[in-house]
Amino acid sequence: MRRSLLALLLALLTGLTGLTAADAAPTSGWTARAEDHPGSVSETDVEVPMSDGTVLRADVRRPADAEGDPVEGRFPVLLTITAYNKSVISGPGAAAIDGDPDFFVKRGYVHVTVDARGTGSSGGDWQAFSARENADSGEIVNWAASPDRPWSNGAVGMHGASYMGISQLFAAGNRPPGLKAIFPQVPAVDTYRDVVASGGALDVGFIPLWMGLVTGTGLIPPAYGPAEPDNALQMYLDRVQGATSFTAPTLLEATLGLNAAFDGPFYAERSPASVLDRIDVPTFLVGGEYDLFQRGTPMVFDSLRQRGVPVKMIFGPWDHLQGSGDGVAEAGHGTLQELQLRWFDHHVRGQADPSLDTDIPPLTYHEIGSGQWFEADQWIGEQRARSFQLSGTSLPGLPGGLVDSDPQPGQSTVAPLPVSGLCTRSTNQWTAGMPNAIGIAQLCHDNRWNDLSGAVFDTEPMTEAMRMRGPINAHLHASTPTGNGMLSVSVSSVAPDGAVNRLTGGWQVLSHRALDESRSRYLDGELIQPFHPFTKDAQRTMEPSEVEPIDVEVFPTAAVIPPGHKLRISVQAFDVPHLLPTVRDLPAALSPVAIHNSPEHPSEITLPVIPATEGTR
Template sequence: MRRSSLALLLALVTVLAGLTTVNTAAAQDSWVARGEEYPSTATESDVAIPMSDGTVLRGDVQRPADAGGNPLDGRFPVLLTITAYNKTVLNGPAAAAMGDPSYFVKRGYVQVTVDARGTGSSGGSWAAFSERENTDAGEIVEWAASAERPWSNGSVGMHGPSYMGISQLFAAANRPAGLKAIFPQVPAADTYRDVVASGGAVDVGFIPLWLGLVTGTGLIPPAYGPGEPDNALQMYLSRIQGATGFTAPMLLSATLGLDSAFDGPFYAERSPINVVDRIDVPTFLVGGEYDLFQRGTPMVFDRLRERGIPTKMIFGPWDHLQASQGTGIEDAGHGTLQELQLRWFDHYVRGLADPALDADIPPLTWHEIGSGQWHQAQDWIDEQRATTFQLSGTSLPASPGKLVADDAEPGQTTVAPVPVSGLCTRSANQWTAGLPNTIALGKLCEDNRWNDLSGAVFETEPVAEPLRMRGPINARLNMSTPTGNGMVSVSVSSVSPTGEVNRLTGGWQVLSHRALDESRSRYLDGKLIQPYHPFTKEAQNLLQPGEIAPIDVEVFPTGAVIPPGHKLRIAVQAYDVPHLLPTLRDLPAALSPLTIHTSPEHPSELTLPTIPAGR
């Protein structure tokens, strides 16, 4: 591989794999991170890990060592990471950019990093989060915990972000012997709704980039020892098979509007929310308010908390890369990312007493957009009340419509299809995993006022008291279109007295996928705050030309405040690029205008989970 190509690949790995960075700032709680116990580490590369079907995966095993680099005898607790981004890159050329992998090893752990099936140095063909890969995750834990490993004391923890975080959830759901705790950063819950096809429209920002990254890193030559494996060509053929048998067909099917464009068994198998009720180990989650999995991570937290599993979550103002690296997590008041991980694993994996753990770190620590303050709570939804604003009147370019508590005025607003809507917004940074922020482009697009000109806008009068919210939001818009279909993109924002528009969060919905499953939707005070749409081929239902129908748009969860003097705004567009584009089958319908109705017969409204004053 040419040096320039390798450099680019490493940059992408840095962004999307997002391993932890070293930060030695002291925690603000009474607990203090302990120092190193061992002067050095020793790594054995490409250790064979046989799976039950005969496929051999490969892992790097990093152990405590003496000053001369000789591995020490003895059994230690094990920390495990399963990656699809090539462990040879993560633990080699990219290690300096992504953090010192020896942090835990020098403190008495063994670190095992394993390439997922069909990636890196591991055998087999890649099929992300398939039943076989998820079975692998549990078997890898049991391999690491086995008494046959001379360096393992049988106690295992798992850590890592994104893909590596999702793997932890599937591993824990297998209930493997020896697994004591996990620390997933930015994991998904429902892969279809979280990222692949939010609102039923196909993601074209992150998914192709991600699939290309895994395929590309799989072609980097492994660091096998002499004569092993016997046939390196076989590995490369398996990578081609993974690309032609999984990656390419999925992308083509989704783009054409075929099976992969709809929810069903394929995505159910790959969604941790469907197995999360089998997880019974302590779990520490990190989520981001501008993250790819902004929707999913709090859902995992909710489900684990409901079942009484020891669970904590820090939910901060981060995109995918920032949350993966733990950038600024010390601002939450509990220490740096590695200090948090060390504390969690020392207690639950190593077995050290920590009587102040729950007193120091509450179940939920969340950042409030708009004030920059950090707050604490017991649950994601606990003290909130449903607050509804009605869209009122007509939105014109120089005269926004209104958001009112009641007595909305009738009106109709046409939303023209503008194919560049979303191009310079926080949404663009979010759905490219934070790449624009790494080169300072994200900062140029934090004011949403210019993008809002491409759609319809409704806003309140300046609020007199802080309007605080935490959780998912529902926008119920009565809409019509001459073609019977289209996509609506919604953003919820705070407008400053001087006109800056701070996009808090967003949501999307394809009109033909408007069918609502009430049994799986979430309500607060009898009001819908998180709609659940089936997104199946069978549930799809085109509007009749000119028909008016309610469209419930799931606006992804946030924690935010509209400060006094600011306005709450909802903006509606027909596109959100580079995040979502219509499938080729739906493209003709996406070129027609949408109409929002605000009459008493067809009301449109925005429902927020607000926090009562003084709480």
């Protein structure tokens, strides 16, 4: 029962649900091949020694005959590295998590699941995505590909969502020769900016739950415990040490505004961005428009695509839970496991698939606002920059304007209300989709009430559809009596009846406003994705009441403002329960922020707008 409950919690927090091939069929003529073997057989807690002497543990599932005996011979290997305890994600009550590995095993693959260092049944201390753990990922691939494994033919593919997706990127960055392809679902690119401290404020909705989940699942007794009591005792001691030397200090440091609250070597080491230029294996990505890694997954795709790596991405209307499997069939290319089978059959098994690239384009994405699916070659390509200037003054219930030209001067006050964001799509997104999973997220889909807690600016109703895809920049001139605070920016579509559909959001702590232009992204010479250092050295409070420009990175989306609808930007000072200031910054955050728009201090929003040339699926 305990493992079943943990499995349910794991599914809610990390979105590791999968679909079987029976749930949907691809729109192309391709169909999943039949099973080669009637069954499977598992070996639990197999030792996987690392170069530093630490022993990790793996569960190995092999094809079996009708009598349940392992089929002789060597097979391609599919590998998953997890921090959530392999006995939980494959145990009773968790059959839906990450799909059924027998789908692949019965079709001639060996399936290997390994507990990451310091988690589950593996030895060592957990230091999430440390250099040592990232080196482990390459060594694990080498172990699975080794001729010493009598069941391996030396060709390895990797799959899995979230943590397991990030592990794939680090494994590919090690360039182990046996790794032939990966299939990361909802992975990050930059752990600090994507999720830990978006805009420089602390994620208090997901990160504490996630770190507690890894620590908690590590305390489940391993299968080898009764047979190896000394090893089991050492594992428990390692877990306690990991909690006291990594989890608790990291959370405390960040909360107090110490080193862990700032970007730097600690987060760079733990960000796949550091290895993207070393990844050269075929990569299939799944991302979500309401996912925790809404920002990062498209950036992985973009980077690999620009370098010529064979890469595809499906980007759908999903939160973290949904984007890990549930909705993938909506894209029209088949279910998650069908797609994985097709990808791995071609790139790992070596089975020719001449129609793979014609059936599945590089990018398949959903458009919020129309529900349509579109295809494209690049994430950022044919778009043009379009800017709207803030005009006039926003008062409660009376929005200011967004105009193409001739803005009216104004000054709008954003009150520091610590309930802003509490009932919005942001709440569901930054708790990994838990409200949606239990059926209450729909209560907060209309953002109109939350918008009353800040400054709001609308366009006139659109006369023709305005489509966008990619990141957005909100360039706002602001001042505050305390010299610090946070801007929480939402970009929305306002229906004729007044309903507000939040498309995406962005956040920026004022003292972290320093801009690194060399790492920022521009379109038609206009800034669409600012890059802020977020380092301790770059932090600088504003002079009280001095007006300064603040560029807010609004996370990427794919959306349309239909005819008759208005584009809206709303600005609040909090986004609860997603982000909170550090203890050090909290006093200064409890003061109003003024948004200025005038010839001396213009404020505007710049979007990557798509010309009306692309067709739907």
